[in-house]
Amino acid sequence: MKSKTFAAWLAFLGGPVGLHRFYLHGWRDWLGWLLPLPTLAGAYGVLRMWSLGQDDGLSWVLIPILGFTVAGCCLTAIVYGLKKPEEWNARFNPQAAPDAAAGRTNWATIWAVVLALMIGAIVLMASIAISFQGYFQNQVEEGRKISE
Known part of the structure; x- marks a missing residue:
């Protein structure tokens, strides 16, 4: 029996490394194996920014990838948590009764769901802000080069 509550917590806390995918779909789930890639790329961007400073262009590209991955996993946790028990059990526990305890809220x-909404919104807004800041800083630098 696949628990809706456990899947929501796994998506929220371990989603960026694919734990919820492995729990629900097994170890052969290719999306579960792909999820750590953008997470690692974004973490590499954070490390680059810490070591090279804020002027590193590659870190401005990589850090939002981490943020969007975390925000997407928070959204997945919200979707899992808000599924009706009948829908949850039909999809992940087809052998169980529609009102089985594993699908209950x-x-x-x-x-x-509340924490995923709060953290996901914060991370998403920060990722968008970092993306726009990097883009506009690049545009200002290019404008300075043209005006010289």
Whole structure:
């Protein structure tokens, strides 16, 4: 039986490394194996920015990838947590009754959804801000080069 609450928490806390995908679809899930790639690329961007400073152009590209991956996993946690028990059990527990306990919503599910919404929104807004800041800084630099 695949628990909706556990899947929502896995998507929220371990989603960027694909834990929720492995829990729901097994170790052969290719999307679960692909999820760590943008996470590692974004983490590399953070390390580059820490070591090379804010003028590094590659880090401005890589850091939002991490943010969008985390925000997408938070969205997945929200979707899992808000699924109706009948829909959850039909998809992930087809052998169980439609109202089986694994698909029910409880307080732990609600907290996973609330925290995923809060953290996901913060990370998404920060990623968008970092993307725009990097883009506009690049445009200002190019404008200075043209005007000289």
